[in-house]
Amino acid sequence: MSGVEEDEERRRQRKLEEALEVKSLRRIISAYLNYPDAAEEDVKRYERSYKKLPPAHKALLSHYPLKLQKLRRCISINSYFIFNMLQAFEPPLDMSQDIDTCESSHCEDVPNDHVSGAKDACCHSTETSEKMYLSKSNQACCGEEGIALSNSPKEVTTDKEIDVENQHDSLTETETSGLEYNKETENFRGDYFIDSNGNVSNHEWLDPSHQLHVPLIDVDKVRCIIRNIVRDWAVEGQKERDQSYKPILEELDALFPNRSEESPPACLVPGAGLGRLALEISSLGFISQGNEFSYYMMICSSFILNHSQNAEEWKIHPWIHSNCNSLSDGDQLRAVLVPDIHPASAGITEGFSMCGGDFVEVYSDPSQEGSWDAIVTCFFIDTAHNIVEYIEIISRILKDGGVWINLGPLLYHFADMYGQEDEMSIELSLEDVKGVALHYGFQLERERTIETTYTTNPRSMMQNRYYAAFWTMRKKSTTGKEHAPA
Numbered sequence: 500m501s502g503v504e505e506d507e508e509r510r511r512q513r514k515l516e517e518a519l520e521v522k523s524l525r526r527i528i529s530a531y532l533n534y535p536d537a538a539e540e541d542v543k544r545y546e547r548s549y550k551k552l553p554p555a556h557k558a559l560l561s562h563y564p565l566k567l568q569k570l571r572r573c574i575s576i577n578s579y580f581i582f583n584m585l586q587a588f589e590p591p592l593d594m595s596q597d598i599d600t601c602e603s604s605h606c607e608d609v610p611n612d613h614v615s616g617a618k619d620a621c622c623h624s625t626e627t628s629e630k631m632y633l634s635k636s637n638q639a640c641c642g643e644e645g646i647a648l649s650n651s652p653k654e655v656t657t658d659k660e661i662d663v664e665n666q667h668d669s670l671t672e673t674e675t676s677g678l679e680y681n682k683e684t685e686n687f688r689g690d691y692f693i694d695s696n697g698n699v700s701n702h703e704w705l706d707p708s709h710q711l712h713v714p715l716i717d718v719d720k721v722r723c724i725i726r727n728i729v730r731d732w733a734v735e736g737q738k739e740r741d742q743s744y745k746p747i748l749e750e751l752d753a754l755f756p757n758r759s760e761e762s763p764p765a766c767l768v769p770g771a772g773l774g775r776l777a778l779e780i781s782s783l784g785f786i787s788q789g790n791e792f793s794y795y796m797m798i799c800s801s802f803i804l805n806h807s808q809n810a811e812e813w814k815i816h817p818w819i820h821s822n823c824n825s826l827s828d829g830d831q832l833r834a835v836l837v838p839d840i841h842p843a844s845a846g847i848t849e850g851f852s853m854c855g856g857d858f859v860e861v862y863s864d865p866s867q868e869g870s871w872d873a874i875v876t877c878f879f880i881d882t883a884h885n886i887v888e889y890i891e892i893i894s895r896i897l898k899d900g901g902v903w904i905n906l907g908p909l910l911y912h913f914a915d916m917y918g919q920e921d922e923m924s925i926e927l928s929l930e931d932v933k934g935v936a937l938h939y940g941f942q943l944e945r946e947r948t949i950e951t952t953y954t955t956n957p958r959s960m961m962q963n964r965y966y967a968a969f970w971t972m973r974k975k976s977t978t979g980k981e982h983a984p985a
């Protein structure tokens with residue numbers, strides 16, 4: 500192949516990858532947009548079951564239709580939150596581009612809900628504790644080629660233009676489940692082009708004509724995100740955060756007692772989810788970077804981190820999608836307010852960023868070697884296809900003497916993937932995981948088991964508990980010098 504042909508082939512490949520990513524992003528946006536309709540289908544199913552009851556049983560449950568009406572109202576409120584989140588989202592890609600390239604190349608079946616590799620890594624970063632914005636990051640992981648979520652800095656203003664709380668309360672109990680909040684009528688209907696301020700949106704990609712029909716499993720991911728919001732950004736999630744995040748924060752605090760404001764230690768949080776742990780680490784005095792590859796997560800964390808005007812700005816009803824194990828209807832339908840804190844006022848350390856992309860691809864870049872003083876993995880290492888590769892990379896990108904703090908179970912994400920036998924999945928015991936870590940130069944400093952839940956409804960009659968492994972390992976210094984904490 501000549502040089503010109505190689506260039507042409509590379510260009511074609513890049514175009515294809517970008518088209519694939521646009522397609523995957525459209526699918527995720529569609530999943531968010533499909534949320535109200537999918538939820539309404541559930542309510543209709545409950546109604547059909549109720550109608551089948553014999554009259555005597557119906558009479559016993561005469562309050563049930565009212566519960567379903569309230570459920571519709573809760574769905575509307577969740578949809579309103581989602582709609583505002585999508586309005587605030589600035590896609591890192593040209594969403595208007597023609598994706599025929601992708602269609603003609605038979606790539607539509609590639610399962611993809613995530614930001615692709617290093618080359619497409621995108622970061623939203625923060626500069627000072629007063630300003631949080633999306634920007635082209637100069638973080639190593641994003642480099643020159645990084646696609647930022649936005650080119651222009653966005654400041655979070657503190658003046659609240661609209662009283663969201665009042666808007667929510669004034670939603671009518673109509674049976675519609677579309678996504679429009681119309682200020683004049685205080686009805687919530689299906690016009691995606693009017694935002695909460697009554698402005699016409701220029702987000703063409705929110706146009707219903709671009710909306711794809713997505714499998715219900717995609718809408719399930721949206722429901723998972725709603726539960727994750729409670730874990731990271733609601734008072735109700737505090738207990739769970741105390742179980743999982745607090746031990747990590749205390750360990751970091753103890754391991755870096757003399758961290759300086761001028762030159763703070765750098766901490767990476769792979770699989771950062773909705774970003775709360777990464778934010779807490781930043782507030783503790785670290786240059787903190789969250790890494791996350793799911794667009795579902797990135798869209799939501801970007802909204803909360805960069806667009807929150809104040810604490811408790813939004814109301815959501817996170818527990819409405821399960822009728823099982825509720826103590827009462829009131830428990831199931833209860834609202835939570837988010838975020839519990841105003842992220843921009845959390846006293847973050849300069850350099851806080853969220854880096855989008857696959858951990859393996861982004862942090863395999865040679866520029867990452869020996870970059871981090873600490874790496875924190877919380878409910879992350881079992882997301883690997885190959886956990887050995889994760890450990891190898893963690894070791895390589897830590898500085899000599901750097902620490903790896905881990906908390907989580909070993910619920911391998913790619914285990915038991917029936918029907919997808921070719922999905923690689925290396926599923927090691929805890930003993931083997933520690934053995935691999937020793938091979939890659941780690942020394943175990945502390946270890947214990949922590950009992951914790953993950954996105955669990957604290958008022959449910961079913962509470963799944965993990966006996967999570969918690970450890971601190973230190974990368975042995977190759978020079979043989981003792982480690983001096985930053």
Ligand SMILES: C[S@@+](CC[C@H](N)C(=O)[O-])C[C@H]1O[C@@H](n2cnc3c(N)ncnc32)[C@H](O)[C@@H]1O
Pocket residue numbers: 730743769770771772773790791792793796856857858859877878879882883
């Ligand atoms: C179980 S969640 C834990 C989230 C967060 N650490 C917490 O404790 O709430 C695992 C997270 O890792 C992300 N993830 C999985 N594989 C990843 C990869 N290869 N690179 C980056 N993020 C990944 C998922 O999207 C998900 O947000």
